[in-house]
Amino acid sequence: VKTRLFRIPREQLEDQCLRIQEENTLLKQHSRAQEQKLRRLSTKLLRLKQGPPSAGRDGELEDTLQELEARVATLESQRRALQSKLSLAKQNILDLGVRTHYRPRTGEESLGVDGDGGVRRAAQTAPARYGISSQEDTRGEIDRL
Helix, strand or coil: CHHHHHHCCHHHHHHHHHHHHHHHHHHHHHHHHHHHHHHHHHHHHHHHHHCCCCHHHHHHHHHHHHHHHHHHHHHHHHHHHHHHHHHHHHHHHHHHHHHCCCCCCCHHHHCCECCCCCECCCCCCCCCCCCCCHHHHHHHHHHHC
């Protein structure tokens, strides 16, 4: 047996050992999960056997209640995650607003007079209106030009 062992490369033996250890770990986890499931089912069976006939309905209601509680917990965690994303987005927007640098207007600029003495058009600061038909949009563009 020892002579066969030395013929197999050490790396191959180490890899095989690691694979077997990982498989063992996975099997142990699966076994624990199955044991927990078995305990829950046996407890449920004992409750059904010992309780009155209406207890079956109570057990079903209890199961439904547990499922709904789990769903509520999931939804609450999703809500918290979305709220944190929202606050992060708000903070990013605030940071962007702070970073943009506006140069202060001087006397002539605030009056709407261009540096060459001509009258400068005011920038559009109002948001675009919703619900305007494309034909009215086009007319507005033509009138503006």
